[in-house]
Amino acid sequence: MTMGNTGGRRKPPTIHDVAREAGVSRGTVSRVLNGGHYVSPAAAQAVDAAIRKTGYVVNRHARSLITGRSDSVGFLLTEPQERFFEDPNFNVLLRGCTQALAAHDVPLLLMLAGTDDERRRITRYITAGHVDGVLLVSSHSGDPVAEELRAAGVPLVACGKPIGLGSKVSYVAADDRDGARDMVRHLLALGRRRIGVVTGPLDTPGGVERLAGYKEVLREAGMEIDERLVVSGDYSRASGEAGAERLLARAPDVDAVFVASDLMAQGVLTALHRAGRRVPEDVAVGGFDDSPAAVAASPELTTIRQPWDRISTEMVRVLLAQMGGEDPAAVILPTELVKREST
Amino acid sequence: MTMGNTGGRRKPPTIHDVAREAGVSRGTVSRVLNGGHYVSPAAAQAVDAAIRKTGYVVNRHARSLITGRSDSVGFLLTEPQERFFEDPNFNVLLRGCTQALAAHDVPLLLMLAGTDDERRRITRYITAGHVDGVLLVSSHSGDPVAEELRAAGVPLVACGKPIGLGSKVSYVAADDRDGARDMVRHLLALGRRRIGVVTGPLDTPGGVERLAGYKEVLREAGMEIDERLVVSGDYSRASGEAGAERLLARAPDVDAVFVASDLMAQGVLTALHRAGRRVPEDVAVGGFDDSPAAVAASPELTTIRQPWDRISTEMVRVLLAQMGGEDPAAVILPTELVKREST
DNA sequence: TTCTCTACTGTGAACGCTCACAGAAGCATG
DNA sequence: CATGCTTCTGTGAGCGTTCACAGTAGAGAA
Known part of the structure; x- marks a missing residue:
């Protein structure tokens, strides 16, 4: 009786269901999902309609399993957390990064490396490939986590010029x-x-x-x-x-x-x-x-x-570029003098 | 020449490699990974050693693909974001949740539902099963996102008593x-x-x-x-x-x-x-x-x-319990009077 | 000895997707 | 009429894990 699109669903539709609905093969649906190249307009349209009709959402786990990518990035804070978490600018940064990533449909995982134990676990997690890139907040000179990530070749964008890391690390900073x-x-x-x-x-x-x-x-x-x-x-x-x-x-x-x-x-x-x-x-x-x-x-x-909103969007831009194979980059953004009563 | 454990690795070890190294089967390794029941002490020890030696980290995507769980939770903010992001207590909450979850090895995805578009995407994302549960910050009466998640049967714990949602939603609040x-x-x-x-x-x-x-x-x-x-x-x-x-x-x-x-x-x-x-x-x-x-x-x-640190740990506790099949619960925590100069 | 029970172990078969490949058209060129 | 090229499509394989099941070994009971 109640079989509509609302209500407690058990099994979400798969690419198979969409293919059947659209009268095409899995491969075609997959191609539509991934940019739509080498797909006839008619097929693409049928697939789009089928996706809407079935309410299909891609299973990212299955995709990740084969692509080796996770299509997610980590926001890593290795600073003493009290200091940063009390700084409202940090909020602007975090929010900006989250939203900029959301616009690219990339989930953000929040990681806080406070204790050595956490540091170890997070390093493992990242180097195991559970995120494709890392937005790093750390002004630690010679941060061991950052160094390890860099060595493992994980795309990395630091907020502020990092110390002690080679020039291989991207960063975005205010001037x-x-x-x-x-x-x-x-x-x-x-x-x-x-x-x-x-x-x-x-x-x-x-x-x-x-x-x-x-x-x-x-x-x-x-x-x-x-x-x-x-x-x-x-x-x-x-x-x-x-x-x-x-x-x-x-x-x-x-x-x-x-x-x-x-x-x-x-x-x-x-x-x-x-x-x-x-x-x-x-x-x-x-x-x-x-x-x-x-x-x-x-x-x-x-x-x-400091232009924290632009810093966050630039960090995301640079990170995504680097995940796409581009070289590390440094971005310096202009600041603004705000005159008030004290001068 | 340089083949040590450091350096740019290409293919991370799989459960197969661990099994071979330990001289057991995949199944046994999997059992060790998931609680170690029905495993002989000798086998368990061999597997542990092999894991350490190979540097194995479980591939969560492969696991999720078959279990249907994602072993991650979302932190969802549907409030007007300016207000909450400027409140340092929000930081304490976010940090507390992240750390409490990290202790259970559960990654946290930060989700901000500002625009209607974001709301839709996030709802889809969650109901598609990409997170197993949601920590919700929203005092919106009749929040449509929350309502939809509740209807879809997603484990949900709200921060503060939610309005307009049935009693089926857990919440943690200060008194x-x-x-x-x-x-x-x-x-x-x-x-x-x-x-x-x-x-x-x-x-x-x-x-x-x-x-x-x-x-x-x-x-x-x-x-x-x-x-x-x-x-x-x-x-x-x-x-x-x-x-x-x-x-x-x-x-x-x-x-x-x-x-x-x-x-x-x-x-x-x-x-x-x-x-x-x-x-x-x-x-x-x-x-x-x-x-x-x-x-x-x-x-x-x-x-x-308000005991924000306890609120966060309780939210996580209740959410994990609910993800484990327990019933929704409401937790009210005591507040504390802080005397200063103004009285 | 033989049987049963328990503790443990190994082996396909999935999960849902992408990728490589093979093939089928359609169309122009030799 | 064969040949090549481009554009499109379907198919099988396999990613790394868990799960169900079948099976083995050892202990205890008959």
């Missing part, structure tokens, strides 16, 4: 150096001349590049680099606070600070406030990332926005 | 009502007597329950519900601000506000500050969620913490 340049130029344009910097960790490309941009612009402007104005942090809020204190102690005449992350910049604001300096009147503060911390701060932070 | 009770009791214990409330959307179970808890405690305390003290919001910061203004206009003598989300509570703080009310001296403010907004706020918010 950290140029972002830093923009910010420091902005501070110069405001008439500031004693510009300090709180760097990120200098064993990460981001940390290095942002510092390099800072120095470049000052040199361009004919100024000497005063090492008293350079202190380093680790992207944490606390390190920003400590950094600002050191800065104030070493160079009390500082009139602007370029901080390599918004979170640290929040700490800088706290320290400046405590020291009785007004922002931006006495000291202008520029952050980096355009995280929610930037607007949550008071005053709201001028910062550098 | 919203009890959390609200705790907060309002806390405000009463501080001596406040004119306690206002900014509710969440009243077409969600969370919104309804939190309001119910508020009313319960006041009635318990022998107080009448003054409807002037009840305003509704939609969880957004702006709606909190507007709500507080309405509250102040309608009941200027308000001395405490229970706000159904931290984000709204931030808005409430802003409005109170603007109106010249001191927090907590003049008006105590209690939030809900313990989101980062709670500590970012000034003063830091007293709030109700």
